[in-house]
Amino acid sequence: MKRRDFLQVAGAMSLAGCATTSAPSRARVVVIGGGFGGATAAKHIRLWDSSLDVVLIERDAQFVSCPISNLVLAGYSSMQEITRDRSGLARHGVQMVHDQAVAIDVAKKSVRLAGGGEIGYERLIVSPGIDFTFGDVQGYEAAMQSGRVLHAWKAGPQTVALRRQLEAMPDGGVYILSVPLAPYRCPPGPYERASMVAAYFKQAKPRSKVLVLDANPDVTSKAGLFKRAWSDLYPGILEYRGNARAVGVDEKTMSVKLEVEEVKGDVLNVVPPHRAGDIAQKAGLITSNNRWCDVDWRTMESKAVKGVHVLGDATLSAAAMPKSGSMANNHAKIAAAAIVDLLNGREPAPLQIVNTCYSFVSQKEAIRVSSVHRWDAAKGTLLAVPGSGGVSAARSEAEGNYAWNWARTIWADSLA
Ligand SMILES: Cc1cc2nc3c(=O)[nH]c(=O)nc-3n(C[C@H](O)[C@H](O)[C@H](O)COP(=O)(O)OP(=O)(O)OC[C@H]3O[C@@H](n4cnc5c(N)ncnc54)[C@H](O)[C@@H]3O)c2cc1C
Secondary structure (H helix, E strand, O other): OOHHHHHHHHHHHHHHHHHHHOOOOOOEEEEEOOOHHHHHHHHHHHHHOOOOEEEEEEOOOOEEOOOOHHHHHHOOOOHHHHEEOOHHHHHOOOEEEEOOEEEEEOOOOEEEEOOOOEEEOOEEEEOOOEEEOHHHOEOHHHHHHOOOEEOOOOOOHHHHHHHHHHHHOOOOOEEEEEEOOOOOEOOOHHHHHHHHHHHHHHHHOOOOEEEEEEOOOOOOOOHHHHHHHHHHHOOOOEEEEOOOOOOEEEOOOOEEEOOOOEEEOOEEEEOOOEEEOHHHHHOOOOOEOOOEEOEEOOOOEEOOOOOEEEOHHHEOOOOOOOEOHHHHHHHHHHHHHHHHHHHOOOOOOOOOEEEEEEEEOOOOOEEEEEEEEEEEOOOOEEEEOOOOOEEOOOOEHHHHHHHHHHHHHHHHHHHO
16 A cells, blocks of 8 residues: 555544544534535635635545546547646645545434545535436446446546547447436536537548437527537538437447437447436435435525535526536535534625536637526525626637636636
């Protein structure tokens, strides 16, 4: 065992010891999940009150960003570029535990780790992202195990595998991207992906096709801008079909089953419907449709379990609020500010938050959507501020530069 690994294990064990043998000497906030939501929250709690203990539990050794991962599929970016370590968080005094949280005991206020031991908390933040409801697409699990059908909707090994499949596909082949019914992670993400794969085919395999089978009736985000880009840039390459929900998939015949027909392809990229990450389900945090966690938008505290705050994609989104890295980062700041207030005996004040989502439509050009969300006391939720947001006037290289700057800035804001 390397010295650094030993220190991590020793750290987790001594934290676990604290939880089981004695109360922490100062208030401790435990965060599960070091993605856009959890990492940002852990860092900002320490920035805003360095007297608090903050422990971040994360199972993956490195952070791999979904934003920009569609460019990796096209060969316009690399896994190295979208992979970051979390060492910056330690510089802010965040204690890192590299492990998987397997259970939350809300009565004891402690989190149990796969590697053994428990960590006690005063306040808990859960930001586990999504897991998939594979059972909604018949045959999915077997198809995925065969390695022939991928979602690549969590950036990492599946991103690499999908890029390899696209490279191996002969010119003249068909790439199928199946989009689940909203709400899903990153509303414009599938259409950006379709654009990126079409851009790659146009350059490298011009006889090939991108077929988007969307369970939704129409493109769910920036529809006018995407459709304009597709007809200008990818005529004859990219075909879009709405109301085309995948009910099954078969890796032997390489086909996606829709309600009324079966469509064959050479690369099947089927994104199944999602729900809040497993740990949220195990902890009883899911309140809506067996999928999402309802929260108080002034504090991000769960409506089901007091003392536990839920962030990011796992939440039941407020009206007109996308599941995005941008939103998760903003949720984290609401939670961090509220927890610092609560642990210092102050009443938290509602915050106004902003979403910005860029999508590439070619190697250099991007489009944008943004919105502002403000607390409405009468309705008891966050509402989009009328007239505050909007979309780009047209795709442009300037938006492409802003998109790269946005990505580098949010990676730094969350992790460095
Ligand atoms: C292709 C694609 C493109 C996208 N592009 C954009 C974009 O351009 N802009 C944008 O704003 N958003 C984009 N998104 C959406 C964005 O990635 C998500 O909304 C964001 O990652 C949500 O943050 P989160 O903290 O909720 O979850 P995540 O970032 O997924 O973080 C969850 C973390 O929790 C960890 N974890 C889960 N369970 C446990 C456990 N039990 N114990 C320990 N660790 C655990 C996971 O390992 C993970 O690191 C895109 C998504 C996709 C798929």
